[in-house]
Amino acid sequence: MPWDPLSGEQREIRDLVRTLARERIAPRAAEIDASHEFPWDVVEVYREHGLFGLFHDERFGGTGTGALLALVAIEEVSKVCATSGLILAVQELGSLGLKLAATAEQQERWLPQLASGEVLCAYALTEAGSGSDSAAMRTTAHLDGDHYVLDGSKRFITNAGVAGLYTVFAKTDPGAGHAGISAFLVEADTPGFEVARLESKLGISGSTTGELVFDGCRVPAGNLLGEEREGFRIAMQILDRSRPGVAAQALGIAQGATDYALEYARTRETMGKPIAEHELIAAKLADMETKTEAARGLLYRFGRMVDEGAPEGELTKASAMAKLFCGDVAMEVTTEAVQILGGYGYIKEYPVERFMRDAKITQIYEGTQEIQRLVIAREMLKETRAFLLAGVG
Numbered sequence: 001m002p003w004d005p006l007s008g009e010q011r012e013i014r015d016l017v018r019t020l021a022r023e024r025i026a027p028r029a030a031e032i033d034a035s036h037e038f039p040w041d042v043v044e045v046y047r048e049h050g051l052f053g054l055f056h057d058e059r060f061g062g063t064g065t066g067a068l069l070a071l072v073a074i075e076e077v078s079k080v081c082a083t084s085g086l087i088l089a090v091q092e093l094g095s096l097g098l099k100l101a102a103t104a105e106q107q108e109r110w111l112p113q114l115a116s117g118e119v120l121c122a123y124a125l126t127e128a129g130s131g132s133d134s135a136a137m138r139t140t141a142h143l144d145g146d147h148y149v150l151d152g153s154k155r156f157i158t159n160a161g162v163a164g165l166y167t168v169f170a171k172t173d174p175g176a177g178h179a180g181i182s183a184f185l186v187e188a189d190t191p192g193f194e195v196a197r198l199e200s201k202l203g204i205s206g207s208t209t210g211e212l213v214f215d216g217c218r219v220p221a222g223n224l225l226g227e228e229r230e231g232f233r234i235a236m237q238i239l240d241r242s243r244p245g246v247a248a249q250a251l252g253i254a255q256g257a258t259d260y261a262l263e264y265a266r267t268r269e270t271m272g273k274p275i276a277e278h279e280l281i282a283a284k285l286a287d288m289e290t291k292t293e294a295a296r297g298l299l300y301r302f303g304r305m306v307d308e309g310a311p312e313g314e315l316t317k318a319s320a321m322a323k324l325f326c327g328d329v330a331m332e333v334t335t336e337a338v339q340i341l342g343g344y345g346y347i348k349e350y351p352v353e354r355f356m357r358d359a360k361i362t363q364i365y366e367g368t369q370e371i372q373r374l375v376i377a378r379e380m381l382k383e384t385r386a387f388l389l390a391g392v393g
């Protein structure tokens, strides 16, 4: 039997997700890509089977089955449909502010709805002029009586228009760079909040990506997440936990592409034998499988670190490494899968061109690959200093 890091109960859930992915989501994947429509039917499948609960503790209606299994679930779904994998990953991204920084009252109010999937959520940090450099954001919030008033806009927000709850970052102290950022929970029906437009994209076409506009948007003061000016720390802490969700999406895409290319190479014949038996194709397949397995090692290690209670400070580097490596592997492997299918790889009737288009975003969102490298190097430098200070160097 192949090595499996999951417990018996976790394996049962993984197998359920795998079956749902194969039977309910895979047949829809090409259509979701072509229609550019958000797949509410997939959300229903998740709701029916309690899959949004994988990201939550039992006290909020979740399964309490841990971080590793949640990542495995995103991976399993992304093997067949990256848009559907992203719906799970963003439900985690949009919930993390509540999990990490909310009051007990805020958690009790919103987490059960997010764990059941009754309400979808989103995370709104990026603006037109501030992506990698979130300290440059221009959205502001000021206290007016018992409400904060938000003004500004957010760009490229996943789940725009389908989410009921947004974690929004805005400056309560506009002159103070990242130290002036605060975090807010904004419900979709708040007056002054609007989804202004949705983007047309290269991949993950069924996922909505939109612009949010806040025009005198009055948010109850009780929706402040953490304290004023803690927003940047909260935003980064969320990303430490959520980037592995993108890594899991990338890993699933890579495995899906490898599996498809393998099957194709077994049956497609040139020069009298299956292309899998031509050494150059065999070598590609071997590299694809090896890189994907190496990526899985980094990702699962992160899941186990969380489940075994590793300190928050140790998660930053592990998370960035998993996202960086899985994203790059997904891009390389899907490009090779297209190559293995030859002309057919370029044609929409076959799924590998979709895998390749979907893979690209995993190198961009939740911090580009360049930013991951900066994060990893910064953490390395911190470690070096600690090592030298300990007098060992």
Ligand SMILES: Cc1cc2nc3c(=O)[nH]c(=O)nc-3n(C[C@H](O)[C@H](O)[C@H](O)COP(=O)(O)OP(=O)(O)OC[C@H]3O[C@@H](n4cnc5c(N)ncnc54)[C@H](O)[C@@H]3O)c2cc1C
Residues within 6 Å of the ligand: 122, 123, 124, 125, 126, 128, 129, 130, 131, 132, 133, 155, 156, 157, 158, 159, 201, 209, 361, 364, 365, 366, 367, 368, 369, 370, 371, 374
């Ligand atoms: C489909 C999609 C969904 C998204 N979903 C969300 C979401 O749900 N919530 C959200 O808040 N955001 C979301 N984003 C935004 C995404 O996280 C940003 O696009 C990303 O962080 C990059 O920011 P930018 O586009 O402004 O690029 P820039 O920051 O302008 O970067 C441009 C290029 O310069 C490089 N670069 C920038 N700074 C440095 C540096 N210091 N050193 C080296 N290289 C650097 C970048 O790596 C990149 O290659 C989404 C984006 C897309 C396309």
